[in-house]
Amino acid sequence: MARSKTSKAWLQEHVNDHFVHQAQKDGYRSRASYKLIEIDDKDHLLKRGMWVADLGAAPGSWSQVAKRRVGDEGRVFALDILEMHPIAGVEFLQGDFREASVLAQFTEMLDGRLMDLVICDIAPNISGMAVIDQAKSFYLCELALEFCADWLKPGGNFLVKTFQGSGYNEYLQQMRAMFQTVVSRKPAASRDRSTEIYLLGKGKKP
Template sequence: MKRTKTSKAWMTEHVNDPYVQMAQKEGYRSRAAYKLLEIMEKDKLIQPGMIIVDLGAAPGSWSQIAAQKVGRQGKVLALDILPMDPLAGVTFLQGDFREEPVLREFESLLEGRQVDLVISDIAPNMAGNAMMDMPRSIYLIELALDFAQHHLKPGGNYLVKAFQGTGYPEYLALLRKSFEQVLTRKPKASRDRSNEIYLLGKNKLENFTSVFPDDGEMSSDY
C-alpha cells in the first residue's frame, strides 16, 4: 500500500523525535516513558513496595518504570486490549477493559488487596473525528476512574491521560469529588499540538461519587 503524505510526515517526525531516540537508547518501550518520569519527579508518585495498576498498558513503558521503582516487594498489574511482551515484576492480562468478564478477571489478580496508585495512559484508536473520538476517550477514562474509586486505598493516587474537549469539564468535576486535590500536568514529552493533558488525583477520599450510578448506567450521555 502506498504511503500517504500524512503517514510519511508522521514517520519522519517519529524517527527524528528526540524522545523516541532517547527511549531506544535507554531501553524504554516508548517515548511515553518520559511523560511518566517527569510527572514522577515532580510529584513523587511511586515508592518501593507499592501496588500499582496500569490500565491501557501496552507497549509497556509505564509498567516498565513502575516495576523498576516498586522493586521486589511491590507489585504491578497491567491490562490492555493489545498484547504486551513480558516484563519482570509485572502481571499482565490481555483483554478489553470494557467487557465485564475481563474486568472481573483482572480484579481477581488483586486478591483482595487495595491499590496505592492507578496509572492510565489509555486512549482509543483515534478516527480524527472529534464527535466520535471524544466520547470514546471519555468512556475509557470513566471506566478507569470507576476502577480507581473502588480499588484505590484511602489516600491513594490516580494519574490519567485525558483529552480536552466535550466531556472533559464533567470528568474533571468527577475527579474533584473523588480526590482531595486534582492537578494538571503537561509533560515536555507531550507534543505541543496535542490536546492531551494528564490529570493527577491525589489522596482518594473515602466517600466518593461513583462514576456509574447504582443502575449501572453511565453518569453522562456518551
C-alpha cells in the same frame, strides 16, 4: 502504496524525536515512558513497595517505569485489550476492561488488596471523527475512575490521560468529587500539537 504527506511528516518527526532515541537507549518500549517519568519526578507518585495498577498498559512503557521504581518489593498489575510482551515482575492480563468478566479476572489477580496508585495512559481506537473519538476517550477514562472507586485505597493517587475538549470539564468535576486535589500535567514528551493532558488525582477521599 505511496505514503501520504501526513504520514511522511509523522515518520520524519518520529525519526528525529529526542524521546524516541532516548527510549531506545534506556530500554523503554516507547517515548511515553518519559511522560510518566517527568510527572513522577515532580509529584513523587511511585515509591518502593507500592502496588500499582496500569490500565491500558500496552505496549508496556508505563509498566516498565512503574516496576523499576516500586522495586522487587512492589507489584505492578497491567491490563490491556492488546497483546503485551512480558515484562519481568509485571503481572499482565489481556482483555477488554469494558467487560465485567475481564475486570473480574483482573480483580482476582489483585487478591483483595487495594492499590496505592492507578495509572492510565489509555486511548481509544481512532476513527478520525473528533466527536466520536473524544466520547470514546472519556468513556474509557470514566471506567478507569470507576476502577479507582473500587480498587484504589483511601489516600491513593490516580494519573490518567485525557484530551481537552468536549467532556473534559465534566470529567474534571468527577475527579474532584473523588480526590482531595486534582492537578493537570503536560510533560515535555507530550507533543505540543496534541490536546492530551494528564490529570492527577491526589489523595482519594474516604
